[in-house]
Amino acid sequence: AAFGLYFPRKEYSENVYIDQPAGTPLLRIHALRDAHGEVAHFHLCQNLIISRARSHENHWFQIREKTGLLYLSKSLDREDFNMLSVGSWMPLSKVMLYVFLSSHPFEEKECDSATRTTVFLSLINATAPACGSLTARQHCFTEMDLSFHIKENKPPGTFHQLQLPSVHHLCQNLSISYKLLAAEGMPFRYNENTTSVSVTQHLDREERERYELIAKCTVREGFREMQVEVPFLVNVLDEDDSPPFLPNGTDTADAVVEFNRKEGTVLATLTVYDADTTPIYPLESSRKKYTGTIITDDPWISETFRVEHIFDEIHFSPNGSQVRGTRHEYKLVLNKSISVTEHRSFQLDVLVNDTEFRGPERSVMLHFNVSILPVSIQFPNVTYQFTVNRNAERFAQIGKICIENCMKFRGVNITYKLLSPNVSCYPVSILQGREDKYGSLYVNDSSVLRRPECKEIQYTIQATDKQSRKHTKTLLAIVLEGNLLKKEEDCPDSCAVSKHHAECEECGGLGVLTGRCQWRQGSGKGITTNYSTCTPSIKTCPDGICDVIESKDPAVCPQDCTSGNIIGGHGKGTGNLGIKSGHGICYCFPRQNCYCEKDDIKEQLCDDVCKTVI
């Protein structure tokens, strides 16, 4: 701001009545100084704002340039009232005018200074009340609450007058006196002669940001005495007068990059405190106000890392009263995924700057000890061996393949491949989901399992890191076992079709491991995730995840993968796939509907009545 005079309130309000005489004082407006020796000049803009963007030239109101007293310069008659009430739906219409403030006398009617306050005048469709018809409260205070804001670190000054100029003008022979209660030890003074309230010293928001006093008013009329009390609040506005500081002096943090090398990973966080408030709104300016910059001339570092800054409000209590402050968090974040071969350590410095603070300690340096460790791509030292039952069907899941620490990896893309053996026996394949860190082995050709010459098959598995092209191999042995069972006639190809325990375990279906489907017995309590159903393997279906093998064919596990209708009491799974919970027994016809229903109570084939007949 070019000059620092300011208003202690954003809004003022007062009532205006029909035919009030010219010269009637309405209200008193005060200004507070930014620096010693400033003199306030008040002035009005020449337009009144009526509702909805209408404006009208101001013929009625004026303000004393030196004292800030707003008064009627011309009385408002009924015609003026009607004209000013156009476009207002409310029984009570308001006009608005702006009061401007300047440290020099106004040359011309300038109306664009940023320092302004709004005065709302309620036009009351009646003549001014007689002094005797007012209540004690109306004698003492207006409807607007007594709430003010004062900037910290500014010179003292007068900011309010308790006496109402309009009432004082109307009720000459009433004695109305005021007092400010709970003001002992507070930096405010009440002057009885002028009924004005001043702030007596520089305020410090970091000491206290709210003062709650009580304004008490006594109205004496002959022998009657009435008293009214209202709250009187002062909020202290903040300015940037505190430097950033470190909690317990912690300015160093370790940042280790090992298995998690993904872009966006937060490696370490350091905290900086500030006793000043930092507004969340508008966010952009606060971000500019407090900056965190990586200090480096190595282009690789500035490409690979970034600093994220978040801040939130905290409270501290300097001497019993709660004061708001700010906690800034600076997070060191990976700006791109780091290759598994990368290996280095260095110290990374971040300069935090409180740009608006006018002092020497406006910045702090944060240090991150970064160590980037390489990750080896290798299989564990054992060779894989899986046994597969000869009666397994296509899409039966045999096991998972995973290099060392693969489940901890993030931002490292490993692909698994089976290098085909030079034999004709070739029953299994490997599949990998888009986000999966492991490969899933499954039966791809079940007819091979039935051939007697196939007993044990040796494969080589290769895992490759996409980014560095590093790869590793290991051996995998598939051993076939078990005797061939006779295939049941007229069995459906999906286990999920079966409704009953018995028929479920008589049949096989896609994805079964031992030639027979498995029955899952649920708890049978209402709609539950633990519903009864028939599945190729209880371990993988239904588990709430439509995995990469189940999604190859809708007949394998519709309980996890169906996107069709589900009839009966149920809850759908994530992304509207599968049956998350069901009522009773759930069964499905692949590519069609699923049904969840309570098992019918089996009627006795022959009850007592029927026996008697027989």
Added chain:
Amino acid sequence: LAGPPSPPGQDPHGWRVPVDCVRANELCAAEPSCSSRYRTLRQCLAGRDRNTMLANKECQAALEVLQESPLYDCRCKRGMKKELQCLQIYWSIHLGLTEGEEFYEASPYEPVTSRLSDIFRLASIFSGMDPATNSKSNHCLDAAKACNLNDNCKRLRSGYISTCSKEISATEHCSRRKCHKALRQFFDRVPSEYTYRLLFCSCKDQACAERRRQTIVPSCSYEDKEKPNCLDLRNTCRTDHLCRSRLADFHTNCQASFQSLTSCPGDNYQACLGSYAGLIAGFDMTPNYIDASTTSITISPWCSCKGSGNMEEECEKFLQDFTENPCLRNAIQAFGNGTDVNLSP
């Protein structure tokens, strides 16, 4: 039923009943002098503040001509056809003429002239909205039953409930945008004797109050991972014509005033409840009950005043228009008890 509103005190200056802005725009387009002035004014307002605009002679002239045209006083109706277009025309004029960021903005919607008693009259046709029902009854459950017996209400209610509870993926628990849209359709197209009963039913026990809180499926339409600052939220709302209009309407009709018996502007409960319902699914400004308390009704949008800096006073003032608003509270209680203000003629 609703005649044109008459201003307080007969107006000698020829009171005009406002037309809607879409119609006013057509009328203006048919008249060469009006349409060219409107174009001029829109160019004047583009990216300039009011005072520089008024300093320009050409802009001043355009404004004076337009003050006489129906465009200047035009309004919109809630849920009307082409509502968005109407609001666009309204704000194209008013955004530049008001003084920028005001705390309260005037509503672009036509004033509500119907009263709560009209709703009670309609409501009593299909159910005993008798306040003297036994203490065992659950008004919120009755409201849901009444809605299910009406085809239109049932269809739109189950529509928004299924939209708002459809899980998209493990991280995204529902589509908030679609949920808000479905809620808007429900509150705009279903008669208020159904929607108000669901939203403002009175409760004596917690199960009922929880049902009332759950009416708008708050887990999708209301709650979010983090609470934004209310002023930030208001700012976001004001960048959108519809949200801005609904918020201005709420401020116009629910602004607590000391001048009236009920604390409501014009003692009109119906207008305040209507604006409240219109604000639901007004994007992120959606208000709701903050808990299932039966003793005190507290309403708030999903925001807080944390991190307001020097604007804390303004933020608290904005929030208190929801949380501690005697007009809104009286209106909700009056609807729950089935009482309206008796207006002395």
